[in-house]
Amino acid sequence: MSDLPQLTDATLNLQERVAELTFARDDVRNALTGTALIEDILAALDWCNRTPEVSVLIMTGSGTAFSAGGNVKQMRDREDLFSGSVLQIQDQYRRGIQQLPLAMQKSEIPLIAAINGPAIGAGMDLACMCDLRIGSTRTLLGETFINLGIVSGDGGTWFLPRLIGYQRAAELLFTGRLVKAEEALQLGLLLEIVAPDRLLVRARELAAQIAAKPPHAVRLNKRLLTLGQRQQLPDFLDQCAAFQGMSHHQADHLEAVNAFLEKRPATFDGS
Numbered sequence: 001m002s003d004l005p006q007l008t009d010a011t012l013n014l015q016e017r018v019a020e021l022t023f024a025r026d027d028v029r030n031a032l033t034g035t036a037l038i039e040d041i042l043a044a045l046d047w048c049n050r051t052p053e054v055s056v057l058i059m060t061g062s063g064t065a066f067s068a069g070g071n072v073k074q075m076r077d078r079e080d081l082f083s084g085s086v087l088q089i090q091d092q093y094r095r096g097i098q099q100l101p102l103a104m105q106k107s108e109i110p111l112i113a114a115i116n117g118p119a120i121g122a123g124m125d126l127a128c129m130c131d132l133r134i135g136s137t138r139t140l141l142g143e144t145f146i147n148l149g150i151v152s153g154d155g156g157t158w159f160l161p162r163l164i165g166y167q168r169a170a171e172l173l174f175t176g177r178l179v180k181a182e183e184a185l186q187l188g189l190l191l192e193i194v195a196p197d198r199l200l201v202r203a204r205e206l207a208a209q210i211a212a213k214p215p216h217a218v219r220l221n222k223r224l225l226t227l228g229q230r231q232q233l234p235d236f237l238d239q240c241a242a243f244q245g246m247s248h249h250q251a252d253h254l255e256a257v258n259a260f261l262e263k264r265p266a267t268f269d270g271s
Helices: 037-050 072-077 086-095 099-106 122-128 156-164 166-175 181-187 196-211 215-227 233-248 251-262
Strands: 010-015 018-023 056-061 111-115 118-120 132-136 140-142 178-180 192-194
Touching: 010 037, 018 037, 018 196, 037 056, 037 099, 056 196, 099 122, 111 122, 111 196, 118 122, 122 140, 122 156, 132 181, 132 196, 156 166, 178 181, 181 192, 192 196, 215 233, 215 251
Parallel strands: 018 056, 056 111, 111 132, 118 140, 132 192
Antiparallel strands: 010 018, 140 178
8 A cells, every 4th residue: 555645734544445534724714725725635536546445535624614615815815826817817727726626526436525514615516526425513505606706616516416406506506595404415415414523423434334345346336427427328338338347357246246145244355
């Protein structure tokens, strides 16, 4: 296994095939701009893809917020991502925060967002880029770009309708209103809600369930979920057939079949 990447504003650990990335900039409510969090997330995703000992990644925030998204004071002062000419700003978006949705889409493992508090603007978009979202009673979501006279520059308008449908996504995008945990659950933004002190416990339980499955099958299923969003059915079925052929030749597949027939727990080693 390769060494853990050196991160600046987040921490990353690995235990029993479950990686956990914690945003550590509570001083700015884990804002994605004006911090190194984008670079840290990109580094963590790349490391997870390259490390076969990882089956799942949990993302969460330290302190009171999951992520406040863009730093509004920097918007006012035209700093960092928000500085320069129109051409410079669009280039900074393309080479900066837009690398995040591209990397999230390339993730070869399931991503779980443990949303410990507000996830606003790009912070909500980041949560929506994950496969599964667990919330607590402190979770608050907001696609609030329109309130600041801007749009989601990181692809939020691509992800949100795919999660909750066009009409509901349009209402949230056009009004910029905040959504509390219970409504987020009803909309399908959250998989479930737990008490704040149970959030990471529950996220780890879910991650452990996934990590206990044959590692190759977890990664191939994640790739199929991603491919299914952009391929036509005939091409997608060809990909399914190829992945199925690969799976039938895995030792973990045979172990799973034998364990099923022998009515015993299976033990997988990633082969």
